[in-house]
Structures are given as C-alpha cells and as structure tokens.
Amino acid sequence: MESTSPEIHSGVSAKCRDDKVEELWSLTSFFGYRTQTFVQAVNLLDRFLTIMKVQPKHVPCIGVCCLHIAAKMVEEESNVSPTHELIRISQSRFTVSDLSRMEKIISEKLCVDPKVVTALTFLHLYHSAVASLLAEREEIPSIGRLEAQLKACLCRLVFSKAKPSVLALSLIAQEFEALQSATLLKIIQQFQKHLRIGDSELLHWKELVTKCMIEYHSSECNKPDNKKLVWVVSRRTAQSLQTCHFSVPGLPTIPEMSWDESESEDSCEDLTSGEDSPCGSLGSDGEGAFFPSSFHNCAEG
Amino acid sequence: MMGDRPSPPRAMSSAPTSSPSVDKVDGFSRKSVRKAKQKRSQSSSQFRSQGKPIELTPLPLLKDVPAPEQPELFLKKLQQCCTVFDFMDTLSDLKMKEYKRSTLNELVDYVTVSRGYLTEQAYPEVVKMVSHNIFRTLPPSDSNEFDPEEDEPTLEASWPHLQLVYEFFIRFLESQEFQPSIAKKYIDQKFVLQLLELFDSEDPRERDYLKTVLHRIYGKFLGLRAFIRKQINNIFLRFVYETEHFNGVAELLEILGSIINGFALPLKAEHKQFLVKVLIPLHTVRSLSLFHAQLAYCIVQFLEKDPTLTEPVIRGLLKFWPKTCSQKEVMFLGELEEILDVIEPTQFVKIQEPLFKQISRCVSSPHFQVAERALYYWNNEYIMSLIEENSSVILPIMFASLYRISKEHWNPAIVALVYNVLKAFMEMNSTLFDELTATYKSDRQREKKKEKEREELWKKLEDLELKRGLRSDGIIPT
Numbered sequence: 211m212e213s214t215s216p217e218i219h220s221g222v223s224a225k226c227r228d229d230k231v232e233e234l235w236s237l238t239s240f241f242g243y244r245t246q247t248f249v250q251a252v253n254l255l256d257r258f259l260t261i262m263k264v265q266p267k268h269v270p271c272i273g274v275c276c277l278h279i280a281a282k283m284v285e286e287e288s289n290v291s292p293t294h295e296l297i298r299i300s301q302s303r304f305t306v307s308d309l310s311r312m313e314k315i316i317s318e319k320l321c322v323d324p325k326v327v328t329a330l331t332f333l334h335l336y337h338s339a340v341a342s343l344l345a346e347r348e349e350i351p352s353i354g355r356l357e358a359q360l361k362a363c364l365c366r367l368v369f370s371k372a373k374p375s376v377l378a379l380s381l382i383a384q385e386f387e388a389l390q391s392a393t394l395l396k397i398i399q400q401f402q403k404h405l406r407i408g409d410s411e412l413l414h415w416k417e418l419v420t421k422c423m424i425e426y427h428s429s430e431c432n433k434p435d436n437k438k439l440v441w442v443v444s445r446r447t448a449q450s451l452q453t454c455h456f457s458v459p460g461l462p463t464i465p466e467m468s469w470d471e472s473e474s475e476d477s478c479e480d481l482t483s484g485e486d487s488p489c490g491s492l493g494s495d496g497e498g499a500f501f502p503s504s505f506h507n508c509a510e511g
Numbered sequence: 512m513m514g515d516r517p518s519p520p521r522a523m524s525s526a527p528t529s530s531p532s533v534d535k536v537d538g539f540s541r542k543s544v545r546k547a548k549q550k551r552s553q554s555s556s557q558f559r560s561q562g563k564p565i566e567l568t569p570l571p572l573l574k575d576v577p578a579p580e581q582p583e584l585f586l587k588k589l590q591q592c593c594t595v596f597d598f599m600d601t602l603s604d605l606k607m608k609e610y611k612r613s614t615l616n617e618l619v620d621y622v623t624v625s626r627g628y629l630t631e632q633a634y635p636e637v638v639k640m641v642s643h644n645i646f647r648t649l650p651p652s653d654s655n656e657f658d659p660e661e662d663e664p665t666l667e668a669s670w671p672h673l674q675l676v677y678e679f680f681i682r683f684l685e686s687q688e689f690q691p692s693i694a695k696k697y698i699d700q701k702f703v704l705q706l707l708e709l710f711d712s713e714d715p716r717e718r719d720y721l722k723t724v725l726h727r728i729y730g731k732f733l734g735l736r737a738f739i740r741k742q743i744n745n746i747f748l749r750f751v752y753e754t755e756h757f758n759g760v761a762e763l764l765e766i767l768g769s770i771i772n773g774f775a776l777p778l779k780a781e782h783k784q785f786l787v788k789v790l791i792p793l794h795t796v797r798s799l800s801l802f803h804a805q806l807a808y809c810i811v812q813f814l815e816k817d818p819t820l821t822e823p824v825i826r827g828l829l830k831f832w833p834k835t836c837s838q839k840e841v842m843f844l845g846e847l848e849e850i851l852d853v854i855e856p857t858q859f860v861k862i863q864e865p866l867f868k869q870i871s872r873c874v875s876s877p878h879f880q881v882a883e884r885a886l887y888y889w890n891n892e893y894i895m896s897l898i899e900e901n902s903s904v905i906l907p908i909m910f911a912s913l914y915r916i917s918k919e920h921w922n923p924a925i926v927a928l929v930y931n932v933l934k935a936f937m938e939m940n941s942t943l944f945d946e947l948t949a950t951y952k953s954d955r956q957r958e959k960k961k962e963k964e965r966e967e968l969w970k971k972l973e974d975l976e977l978k979r980g981l982r983s984d985g986i987i988p989t
Contacts, residue, residue: 236934239948240917298923299930354953358945427942439931441890442924447883450841461722461765464730465773 222259224367226266230273231255231365237274237300241291243281245357249330249364251280256370257320271304275312283324301440332378333360340382340397350394351385359385362426363419372415375405380415384423554650554713555599555668565607567591570614573621582630585621588614589636592676593643598668608672615675622682629688637683638697644676646705649712664713664758677720684727691731698728700738707742710759722762726769740785743767747789755796764805771812778817786813786820791827799839807846814853821858825850829869837878844873844884851894859897867908874929875912879922886928889935902940909936910947 231252238248254276258264264272274296281290291299293306316322337353344350359381363369369377379401386394402412443451570591576584592615596608621628652665667673683689706728709721729739743763750757774782790813793799793806814821828847833839847866851859873885888894898905909932917929937944 236930236937239937239944240930240933242918242952299927301927352949354949358942358949361945362941439934441887441928441931443883443887443928444880444924447841447880447887450845450884451887461726461769463769463772464726466770466775467733 222264222266222269226269227255227259227367228365230269233300234273234277235361235365237277237296240299241281241296242289243277243285245361246328246330247277247280247284248361249328250284250324250326251277252364252370253326253328254279254316254320254322256367258316261319270300270302271308271312272316274300274302275309275316278309279313279316279322283322327374329360329364329372329374329377329381330357332375333357333381336378336382336401339401340394343397344393350389356381356385359419359423359426363422366422368418369422376407376411376415377419379405379407380412380419383412384416384419552663552665553599553668554665555597556647556650565594565596565604567594567607567610569610573617578627581625582628582633585618585628586632586636588618589633589640592618592640595643596669596672598671612671612675615672615679619675619679619682622679622686626688629686629690631693634693635697637680638694638702641676641680642702642705644673645709649709652713664715667712667714667717670714670716673717674720677717677724681720681723681727684724684731689731695732695734698732698735700735703728703735703739704742707739707746710746710762711757713758718759718762721759722766726766729766729770740770740781744785744789747793751789751792751796755798760793761802761805764802764809768805768808768812771809771816774816776816778820782813783817783820786810787823787827791824791831794828794843795831799842803842803846807849810846811849811853814850818855818858821850821854822861825862825866829865832869837876837881840873840876840878840881841884844881844888848888848891848894851888851897852891854897856897856900860901863897863901863904864908867905871909871912874909875916875920877921879925882916882920882922882925883928886925886932889932895935899939902936903943906936906940906943907947910944911951914948914951 234251234255235248237243238245238251251273255273258272258276259269278290278293278296293309296302297304297306297309333356334353337350337356340350360378363377363381372380379398383398386398402409570584570588573581573584573588592611594607594611596604596611598608650665703725706721706725710718712718712721725739729736746757746763747760750760771782790806790809793802799806810824814824825847828843833843870885870888873881876882876885889898913929913933913936917926917933920926920929
C-alpha cells in the first residue's frame with residue numbers, strides 16, 4: 211500500500227515492526243494502560259529501530275521493553291505491571307533479566323523524556339482548542355474516538371514518518387470532513403496557517419489517513435500471522451478434553467424402515483403379563499398415548 | 512472366579528465396609544484417596560430351594576452323534592440347561608455346575624458353526640432355557656448408599672453360567688438360520704419387558720451383554736420396535752422424575768444412539784418429542800457423569816439428522832444449566848462444544864445471544880476448571896469462524912466479563928487465557944473493541960467518581976455528627 215521503503219533499518223521489515231506495534235496495543239489494552247503509554251512506547255520503538263542495527267529476533271524484547279519504560283513514565287506506580295507478568299501474558303521467550311538489560315541499553319541510547327511531544331499531545335491540544343472555540347450545540351467527535359484512530363494509524367510504519375503536528379491535524383481534518391461543517395473546516399485552516407503546514411503536505415497525509423481509516427472500519431478480520439497464541443490448560447482440563455471425544459459406539463446403526471411397526475400386527479399384541487407399567491395397560495392398540503398424562507405435569511416443571 | 516471366601520448359603524455377601532466419605536477436591540474425588548482395595552463383592556438371587564443335590568444325566572457330545580440325531584440331542588441339552596444352580600453356596604453341586612458349564616460351552620460352539628440344526632421346535636426351547644437362566648429378580652444392592660460413581664459394583668455370582676447363556680443367545684440371534692417370523696411367537700413383548708428390567712443389574716458385564724441382545728432384537732423384530740422405544744421411554748422418565756436410580760442408562764443410550772443414527776428423514780414427531788421430553792431432562796440427573804458420553808452422542812446425532820432441532824436443544828440445555836455442580840458444568844461445556852462443532856450458521860445466529868450470555872457467566876466462574884473450559888472454546892477454529900461472523904453481537908456480551916476477570920481473577924492461568932481471547936476479539940473487530948473499551952473505561956470512571964462522592968458524603972455526615980456530639984458534650988451541667 212505504502213510506497214515507502216520496506217525497511218526502517220537493516221534487518222527489520224515494516225511488517226515486523228507493524229505486527230509488533232499491534233501486539234503492544236493488545237498489551238496496552240489488556241493491562242489498562244493509557245493511550246499515552248502506547249504512543250510513547252511506539253515513539254521509543256521507532257526511534258530505537260532507526261538509530262540501531264537490530265536483528266528481527268530481538269524485536270519482541272525491544273517492543274515489550276519500550277512498553278514497560280513508557281508505562282513507568284506515564285502510569286501510576288501501582289498500575290504498572292511487573293515484568294514477569296508482562297512476559298507471561300505476552301507469551302514471550304526472553305527472561306526478566308533480558309528485559310532489564312534491554313532497558314538499560316534503550317535508556318542509554320535514547321533520550322527518554324516523559325514530556326516528549328507526540329501526535330497525541332497535538333491531538334489533545336487541537337481537540338480542546340476546537341471545543342473551546344465552538345458553541346455548545348456543535349458536536350465534535352470525542353477525544354476517545356480520535357485516540358483510537360491515532361492508535362490505528364500508529365500501527366503502520368508509514369505514519370511514523372509524519373510530523374506529529376501534521377499527523378494529528380490530518381486526523382482531525384479527516385474526521386471533520388465527514389461532518390461537513392463549514393465552521394470546523396475553517397478552524398482547521400486556521401490551525402494550518404498558524405503551524406505553517408503546507409497544503410500539499412496536509413493533503414498527502416490526509417489521504418493516507420483516510421485509507422487507513424477505511425481499513426480500520428471495515429469488518430474484515432485481519433489476523434497477524436506472526437505468532438500463534440499458545441493455549442495452556444491445566445492437566446485436569448486437558449484430560450477431560452481427551453476423553454471428551456464422543457467416539458462412535460460399537461453398535462452398528464439400525465436403519466429405520468419407512469413402513470416400520472405401525473403396519474405390523476405384532477405391535478397390537480396384548481400385554482399378558484399384567485405388569486404394573488406406569489403407562490397403564492396398552493390395550494389393543496400398541497401405540498396409545500405416547501406420553502402418559504401422569505407425566506405431563508412433571509415434564510413441564 | 513467364584514468368591515473364595517466361604518460365605519453362608521443363601522445370604523448376600525457381607526457388605527464391604529460402608530464407603531467412607533471420600534475426600535472431594537473441587538467436587539471431584541481423588542482416586543488416590545479411595546479405599547485401597549475394595550473386596551469384590553458378589554451377590555445372586557438364585558438359591559437352593561431344596562436340600563437334595565441336583566442330578567443331571569450326562570448326555571453324549573453333539574459331535575459324537577450322527578447328524579440326524581443332533582437336533583433332538585440339542586433340545587435335550589437345552590432342557591438340561593434350564594436347571595439353575597446356587598453359586599452363593601460355593602461348595603454345592605460342583606460336579607453338576609461344571610457339567611452345565613461345559614454343556615453351555617458346547618451349545619455356544621454348536622450354534623456358531625452348525626447348519627440345519629434350527630428346527631421349529633428349537634425356538635421355544637431356546638427361549639425357555641434363556642428365560643430360566645437370566646430372568647430373575649435382581650438382588651438388592653448391598654449397601655443402601657451404593658454410589659455408582661464411587662463404589663465397586665456388586666457382581667453376579669452365577670456369572671460363569673450366565674455369561675455362556677448370554678453368549679449362546681446372541682449367537683442364536685445372529686445365526687444365519689435364525690428366522691424372526693418363527694421367533695416372534697416366543698420373543699414377544701413380555702420377554703422384552705423382562706429383558707429391560709435386567710438392565711438394572713449392577714454387574715457391568717451383564718449389562719454389556721444385554722445391550723447386544725436388545726440391539727439385535729430391535730434390529731430383527733420390526734414389530735417390537737415401537738414397544739421397545741416406549742418402554743425405554745418409561746424407564747427414563749421414571750429414572751428422571753421418580754427414582755434417579757437405574758444402572759443401565761448408559762447401555763440403553765448406546766442402543767438408542769445406533770437407532771437415532773438410522774432414523775429416516777423427515778424425523779417423526781414421536782422422535783422429536785423424545786428428544787425434548789426425555790433426552791434433555793436426562794441432563795438434570797445427579798449421576799450424569801455415568802452416561803454423559805452416550806447421552807451427548809445421542810443429542811449430536813439428532814442434530815445431525817435435523818438441524819432445526821438445534822434451537823430447542825440448546826435452549827433446553829441452557830434452562831437446565833447446572834448452578835451448583837462444577838463437575839456437571841464442565842460436562843455441559845464439553846457437550847455444548849460438540850454441538851457447536853456441527854451447528855449450521857443459520858441456527859447459530861438464532862441462539863447466539865442466550866448462549867454467549869451463559870458462556871460469559873462460565874468464563875467468570877471462580878471455579879477455574881469451568882472458566883478454563885469455557886475459554887478454550889476460542890481455540891476451536893469452527894467456533895471462532897462463527898464468532899467472527901457475528902462479532903458485533905457476541906463481543907458486547909462477552910466484553911465486560913472478560914475485561915473484568917483479566918483484572919480480578921485469582922488464577923493466573925485463567926488471566927493468561929483471557930488475554931488470548933481478548934486478542935482474538937481485538938483482531939476480529941478493532942473498531943467495536945475500541946468502542947467497548949472506551950465505554951467500559953468511562954463507565955468505570957463514572958463509578959469511581961460516584962463512589963468517591965459517596966465516601967465524601969459519609970465523611971461530611973460523620974463530621975456533622977462529631978460536631979453535634981461536641982456541642983452537646985460541651986454543655987456544662989448546672
């Protein structure tokens with residue numbers, strides 16, 4: 211789809227990076243981290259991959275590490291998941307000590323700044339600005355919706371090449387276009403002038419964002435095939451799963467004849483033993499009421 | 512083979528030490544804790560009616576006699592085998608018991624290989640001999656609290672003879688020369704009724720033979736089929752609604768499985784009624800684990816024959832969903848998965864809402880095995896494809912409990928599985944997932960806010976109370 215070069219840097223393909231970022235989003239969601247944690251983690255990841263020569267096999271560790279660093283910066287201490295839990299849930303192969311070593315490396319190579327300005331920062335700025343400029347009755351998309359869209363965009367390598375201010379503006383512009391409000395479009399133009407963003411640049415990114423959003427909203431299921439998740443079950447459940455297979459019984463099938471029984475004289479044979487059967491005597495008609503009335507009440511209960 | 516403890520004649524063998532309450536962990540009993548070796552107890556209801564020993568004149572072997580004389584000799588041997596021996600008295604009539612045993616053995620071989628031996632006169636003699644041997648009042652269970660899931664069954668003491676009688680009868684029924692048109696005079700409804708009663712035998716070997724016998728009879732006697740079905744019906748209904756005791760449910764269900772498999776389409780109304788009024792309620796019985804495999808097989812067979820029955824079946828299972836027995840819940844989940852494995856997408860759509868509401872409850876169960884079994888559905892490819900197609904309906908139902916237990920469940924393995932499921936949902940429908948996450952988060956925030964406000968309100972009230980208290984305490988008594 212994108213015409214950018216397939217590699218960030220040696221060894222790591224765009225697909226590899228994209229898959230990793232999607233996974234980071236899963237983990238962010240699962241642990242209840244904020245969008246900001248995710249955005250900063252992706253920021254760290256992309257920057258690291260740009261300046262360092264990395265082998266693809268190290269990308270999982272780097273990814274999780276960036277998430278952990280970001281979480282420590284953004285989240286409250288009690289909310290940050292311990293590293294062993296992070297590793298267990300993400301079904302990663304590396305160890306806790308691997309992770310802490312990687313943490314050191316990343317902190318050394320990158321300037322890890324909790325106040326780094328990202329597209330999210332701009333998104334929030336724009337959103338609050340627009341909200342304050344508008345009269346009460348005008349509705350704008352919620353910040354939550356915009357954040358989700360930003361998250362979707364960040365899962366594609368191409369958008370890491372955009373300037374944060376431009377990316378955020380293109381996102382909002384794309385949303386507002388759908389609303390077709392003249393006021394909103396005017397506001398966009400004002401922002402654009404203020405930030406000195408060229409028309410062609412904005413158009414370019416808006417197009418890409420629109421394409422991305424179409425895919426995001428489509429009902430097509432996209433399964434990243436990078437890793438099949440492991441299903442670990444307890445011994446007892448595993449045992450019951452094995453025995454659960456209801457195998458075909460040893461008795462051969464008895465086909466039902468279409469002219470079965472009802473025609474045959476034997477079904478009318480009287481019951482001579484005088485057995486006390488709960489359905490009472492069958493009389494001369496072997497069929498009778500199939501369900502004796504005494505059971506009707508019970509069956510309903 | 513026979514009990515080697517000398518036991519008093521005519522008495523039931525002494526009951527084994529009454530079963531101690533076996534330690535149950537999570538409702539599942541630990542095999543290791545069961546008493547180490549239960550004495551194999553035997554019982555019988557055939558007993559010596561008189562004091563004098565039984566005498567049978569030994570007859571020549573069939574192979575030693577020229578062919579034309581064999582049919583008559585055959586009849587004589589059958590008549591001799593009508594004599595029944597007391598096996599609870601281990602010392603009596605040993606020679607005669609052995610003679611009968613070898614005669615029976617001979618008859619079994621004879622029926623298997625011979626041609627032209629089956630005259631019309633043979634039929635009533637065969638049925639008479641079999642009836643004399645097998646039809647008897649079953650001895651009552653040794654211990655009052657015989658728990659079929661826990662205790663060793665009491666075996667039939669006269670099995671050395673009984674087994675051969677059953678073996679003989681089966682080969683007789685399966686013989687090439689067997690003619691149902693002659694046999695139906697003797698194998699009639701009364702015979703079948705008595706046969707069915709024997710299914711309550713505690714001896715699993717006997718029930719296994721009975722299963723084969725009844726299966727063959729059902730296959731060959733078209734005139735008896737409706738009767739057999741109706742009687743089985745009665746047995747089950749009595750079992751479910753009156754006694755909850757019958758040892759042969761699994762065997763009868765196995766036979767029914769082969770019958771259901773052979774149903775002609777379109778299904779008769781009688782069969783559909785049976786499914787809804789008998790098979791589904793069978794799930795409510797306490798001892799379900801003893802026959803669940805066979806029951807589930809019957810259910811799935813029904814659904815393969817007529818998929819439109821899916822909705823009533825699943826609604827029935829949901830109605831009877833176990834509320835306090837986790838072992839049963841796991842069984843239900845297993846059965847449900849088997850049903851979903853064969854379900855048609857159009858049927859799935861009809862029951863997906865109530866179904867996943869129940870699954871959502873199972874997934875949140877504090878019993879980890881129930882939660883685990885429910886979560887494992889997401890490892891089933893076909894079920895996943897159904898969920899994918901309908902994710903917009905299913906995801907909202909599952910979301911809240913999944914998200915909650917990812918934070919709150921005590922079992923780390925469950926939490927890890929929940930991640931798998933959430934990830935699957937995320938990939939299926941990202942937009943909906945993000946929406947639900949946002950809603951969930953804002954709901955939680957609102958709740959937190961409310962809680963905070965409530966706390967502050969209480970604090971204010973407390974302060975007020977304190978102030979009031981101070982004032983009243985500050986009054987100086989005059």
